[in-house]
Amino acid sequence: MGDFNAQIGKCNNGGEEYTIGKYGHGKRSKNGRRLVTFALQNKLSILNTLYKKKETKKWTWISPNGLYKNEIDFVMSNNIKVFKNISIIQNLNFNADYRMVRAILTLNNIKRNRRWQNNSSALMCTGNSDTLISNNK
Numbered sequence: 001m002g003d004f005n006a007q008i009g010k011c012n013n014g015g016e017e018y019t020i021g022k023y024g025h026g027k028r029s030k031n032g033r034r035l036v037t038f039a040l041q042n043k044l045s046i047l048n049t050l051y052k053k054k055e056t057k058k059w060t061w062i063s064p065n066g067l068y069k070n071e072i073d074f075v076m077s078n079n080i081k082v083f084k085n086i087s088i089i090q091n092l093n094f095n096a097d098y099r100m101v102r103a104i105l106t107l108n109n110i111k112r113n114r115r116w117q118n119n120s121s122a123l124m125c126t127g128n129s130d131t132l133i134s135n136n137k
Contacts, residue, residue: 008071
């Protein structure tokens with residue numbers, strides 16, 4: 001997750017379909033090209049583009065005059081299955097030109113078995129072993 005200040009836009013279908021989902025937004029900027037190249041080289045997916053959202057719920061930055069809204073903050077990972085949803089927190093009670101990105105993950109606890117411990121001491125047979133075997137039958 002990071003503040004990349006990049007606009008990645010839509011997928012160009014030039015081998016980017018595993019990096020950028022079909023819900024990209026806007027046009028690609030210079031930083032966007034750099035970010036997509038980084039993601040391709042490191043086999044990362046840009047997860048914001050995998051989830052369908054309304055355009056009003058995608059932007060993370062607004063210009064000072066309020067005319068331009070862009071999606072410039074992204075979550076990237078090489079493990080898509082862990083993420084359940086990526087969304088933007090819209091209603092914060094302070095005046096800012098950005099909105100926070102929230103990632104919801106599903107983590108499975110791996111159940112580990114305890115190691116078997118033998119705390120009992122061995123019994124010594126001091127008598128007739130034939131009698132002991134016949135009694136256990």
